[in-house]
Amino acid sequence: MNSVVDSQAIQPVARICGEPLMEIPQDLYIPPDALEVFLDTFQGPLDLLLYLIRKHNLNILDIPMAELTQQYMAYVDMMRIEQLELAAEYLLMTALLIEIKSRMLLPNPKTETEEEHDPRAELVQRLLEYEQMKTAAARLNELPQAERDFTIVQVLIKQEAVAQLPGVSIEDLSQAWLSILARAKVNRHHQIKREALSVRAYMSQVLRDLRECKQLQFYDLFSPQATAAEVVVTFLAILELAKELLLEISQDHDSRIIYVRSIDTAQRA
Amino acid sequence: MSVRSIPRNELETLESLTPDKIAQILEVALLTTQEPLPISELKKLFNHELSTAVLSKLLYGIREKWADSGIELISVASGWRFQTRPDMQPYLDRLTPPKAPRYSRAVLETLAIIAYRQPVTRGDIEEIRGVSVASTVLKSLSARGWIEAVGHRNVAGKPALFATTSKFLDDLKLRSLEELPPLEEMKSLLDSGENNQNLPLIEPETDKE
Amino acid sequence: MSVRSIPRNELETLESLTPDKIAQILEVALLTTQEPLPISELKKLFNHELSTAVLSKLLYGIREKWADSGIELISVASGWRFQTRPDMQPYLDRLTPPKAPRYSRAVLETLAIIAYRQPVTRGDIEEIRGVSVASTVLKSLSARGWIEAVGHRNVAGKPALFATTSKFLDDLKLRSLEELPPLEEMKSLLDSGENNQNLPLIEPETDKE
Numbered sequence: 001m002n003s004v005v006d007s008q009a010i011q012p013v014a015r016i017c018g019e020p021l022m023e024i025p026q027d028l029y030i031p032p033d034a035l036e037v038f039l040d041t042f043q044g045p046l047d048l049l050l051y052l053i054r055k056h057n058l059n060i061l062d063i064p065m066a067e068l069t070q071q072y073m074a075y076v077d078m079m080r081i082e083q084l085e086l087a088a089e090y091l092l093m094t095a096l097l098i099e100i101k102s103r104m105l106l107p108n109p110k111t112e113t114e115e116e117h118d119p120r121a122e123l124v125q126r127l128l129e130y131e132q133m134k135t136a137a138a139r140l141n142e143l144p145q146a147e148r149d150f151t152i153v154q155v156l157i158k159q160e161a162v163a164q165l166p167g168v169s170i171e172d173l174s175q176a177w178l179s180i181l182a183r184a185k186v187n188r189h190h191q192i193k194r195e196a197l198s199v200r201a202y203m204s205q206v207l208r209d210l211r212e213c214k215q216l217q218f219y220d221l222f223s224p225q226a227t228a229a230e231v232v233v234t235f236l237a238i239l240e241l242a243k244e245l246l247l248e249i250s251q252d253h254d255s256r257i258i259y260v261r262s263i264d265t266a267q268r269a
Numbered sequence: 270m271s272v273r274s275i276p277r278n279e280l281e282t283l284e285s286l287t288p289d290k291i292a293q294i295l296e297v298a299l300l301t302t303q304e305p306l307p308i309s310e311l312k313k314l315f316n317h318e319l320s321t322a323v324l325s326k327l328l329y330g331i332r333e334k335w336a337d338s339g340i341e342l343i344s345v346a347s348g349w350r351f352q353t354r355p356d357m358q359p360y361l362d363r364l365t366p367p368k369a370p371r372y373s374r375a376v377l378e379t380l381a382i383i384a385y386r387q388p389v390t391r392g393d394i395e396e397i398r399g400v401s402v403a404s405t406v407l408k409s410l411s412a413r414g415w416i417e418a419v420g421h422r423n424v425a426g427k428p429a430l431f432a433t434t435s436k437f438l439d440d441l442k443l444r445s446l447e448e449l450p451p452l453e454e455m456k457s458l459l460d461s462g463e464n465n466q467n468l469p470l471i472e473p474e475t476d477k478e
Numbered sequence: 479m480s481v482r483s484i485p486r487n488e489l490e491t492l493e494s495l496t497p498d499k500i501a502q503i504l505e506v507a508l509l510t511t512q513e514p515l516p517i518s519e520l521k522k523l524f525n526h527e528l529s530t531a532v533l534s535k536l537l538y539g540i541r542e543k544w545a546d547s548g549i550e551l552i553s554v555a556s557g558w559r560f561q562t563r564p565d566m567q568p569y570l571d572r573l574t575p576p577k578a579p580r581y582s583r584a585v586l587e588t589l590a591i592i593a594y595r596q597p598v599t600r601g602d603i604e605e606i607r608g609v610s611v612a613s614t615v616l617k618s619l620s621a622r623g624w625i626e627a628v629g630h631r632n633v634a635g636k637p638a639l640f641a642t643t644s645k646f647l648d649d650l651k652l653r654s655l656e657e658l659p660p661l662e663e664m665k666s667l668l669d670s671g672e673n674n675q676n677l678p679l680i681e682p683e684t685d686k687e
Contacts, residue, residue, distance in 0.1 A: 043374055046399030089400055128455045130397055137374065137381035139450040144355055146440035147369035151361055151510045153340050153351035155300045155549050157570055158561040166579040168586065170650060173593060174659045176586035180607060201655040204596045204641030207629040245632050246597075246639065263632040297548030297566045298573060300509065306573075313572045339506035357506045363522050364507060364515075 045093030046130050069094050096123060202237035210247060210262040218258035291315065292327050305348035305439055346438035346445060379406050383416050384449060388430035390422050500524065501536050514557035588615050592625050593658060597639035599631050
């Protein structure tokens with residue numbers, strides 16, 4: 001058996017002064033004290049009608065309309081004070097029920113076709129659809145639900161203690177240089193030829209070499225493995241450094257040895 | 270303090286990862302991520318060098334490994350995730366008072382109508398329930414991430430059309446809407462009145478579908 | 479489904495919980511909570527029926543059990559928690575790539591000038607950029623190991639001469655400075671004017687980083 005029926009069967013319809021009201025009295029009369037609770041129990045007129053039909057085995061044909069209407073009207077009176085919208089819905093339902101009843105009572109004109117619209121059909125259809133959704137809702141609620149019936153595992157990701165360093169691409173550098181050029185518009189002073197870059201790279205290297213030793217023999221600045229091109233570039237770098245007064249070139253009178261000396265006095269301090 | 274020991278560009282290539290290590294990485298990813306991880310996402314862990322078949326096999330292996338523990342690896346609509354077994358929840362509730370709301374019947378019925386009849390407008394829901402639907406009902410379901418407006422019906426007022434989300438499926442441990450409990454055929458109301466003393470309220474009729 | 483089958487008030491009493499089950503509950507609590515859980519909090523799981531000593535022993539057992547996995551149980555000032563091991567980080571980063579921080583324009587331009595015009599003093603850089611260079615800019619590049627002072631120019635104040643390092647080349651995957659885009663190509667690109675509107679950084683700037 002499904003649990004929806006079970007749970008509904010054991011739940012009191014309402015509580016009056018703490019006492020559970022296990023079922024709606026047969027005469028459909030709801031004590032006025034209980035009405036408020038009673039209305040909370042039902043989702044609306046459709047829900048109430050469905051309950052009455054199911055619980056009391058009412059055939060929709062045999063609904064004691066006078067009583068039911070009276071009952072509904074009583075709710076409406078109560079509700080008008082606070083829940084006007086809900087009252088309207090009960091009122092609408094009452095009107096519908098009365099319409100159905102009256103149509104059933106009136107003699108059926110034979111001129112209509114066999115397929116004549118049954119005034120109950122639409123209501124029955126609505127009741128059934130509502131009941132189906134009501135059941136589905138209860139079933140959904142039975143499904144295990146995250147946070148209510150289980151918890152999702154979530155272990156902390158221990159972030160690095162070391163801050164992540166920004167990445168730089170070659171494009172970033174080009175872009176940066178381009179923006180400098182764009183700002184400078186005419187970049188006379190800093191125009192550099194393609195070859196000059198390698199000269200400048202070697203200038204850095206010569207300065208590094210000289211950082212290690214106070215002074216070096218000229219030839220020591222050239223790596224034995226250097227290619228001809230590298231020798232030329234290194235030589236140009238030395239000349240450029242001399243021109244920029246970054247190093248001093250001197251020759252010993254006796255030994256004829258050429259010395260290269262950094263004029264960087266600061267670093268030796 | 271832990272310092273990054275493996276620079277990103279020097280990660281071991283897949284060949285050097287043992288199957289155990291691969292499973293370990295998968296496991297850690299699933300243990301640390303609250304949202305379910307689809308296979309497509311898990312592939313990123315290995316620079317897309319592992320096939321769906323291999324990953325699935327590993328995932329079932331991990332699931333097997335945890336079979337006797339308090340957590341389980343499951344597959345839901347949006348992917349795979351670890352969650353606690355239901356019998357653990359009462360203990361966990363002692364640590365933190367349950368935060369998930371207990372939904373009212375109004376909310377549950379609205380949710381059911383959206384789940385089974387989607388996409389629907391508020392008007393459709395009201396039509397079925399026979400009462401107006403409070404905005405708070407729709408808001409609480411939206412806030413939970415279970416429903417969303419997926420469009421508007423092209424009628425006067427352009428009412429929003431609501432549907433359930435994949436988070437709704439995830440949170441209910443479902444892989445698709447088809448896994449929702451099947452709708453029951455309701456007992457006809459017209460031939461009640463006969464023999465229904467014992468109230469077979471929702472007895473499914475087998476002859477109809 | 480028997481999910482709701484254990485009413486909270488009918489939980490097994492502690493006596494009926496096996497040590498394995500107790501450890502399982504502890505483990506689940508720690509796996510689902512990101513904040514460290516102090517022993518006082520963990521006691522709540524068992525209605526305060528377990529002593530600190532017993533819990534500690536169990537926690538060390540759990541730590542042991544996870545020793546060979548990608549996460550570890552650690553004890554921090556405010557309690558116990560699971561966290562990922564550092565060697566898992568590179569893989570997890572593939573799932574959610576950390577938002578890479580970006581160097582400011584001042585840093586990038588300074589770096590470009592040092593790369594193309596080395597060796598240069600801070601004064602040279604300022605002359606080229608047309609704005610002053612904050613010492614934090616040079617410091618961050620030095621700290622990164624990308625630039626270094628290779629000497630000092632023999633003028634008043636003996637300003638340091640900066641050059642790029644081999645680490646700079648390594649990190650940018652360059653074999654030599656010649657592999658940097660040639661300047662005259664960039665110049666002609668600029669002169670052609672066709673790309674001018676795509677240059678994001680041409681508006682004058684007075685950064686003082």
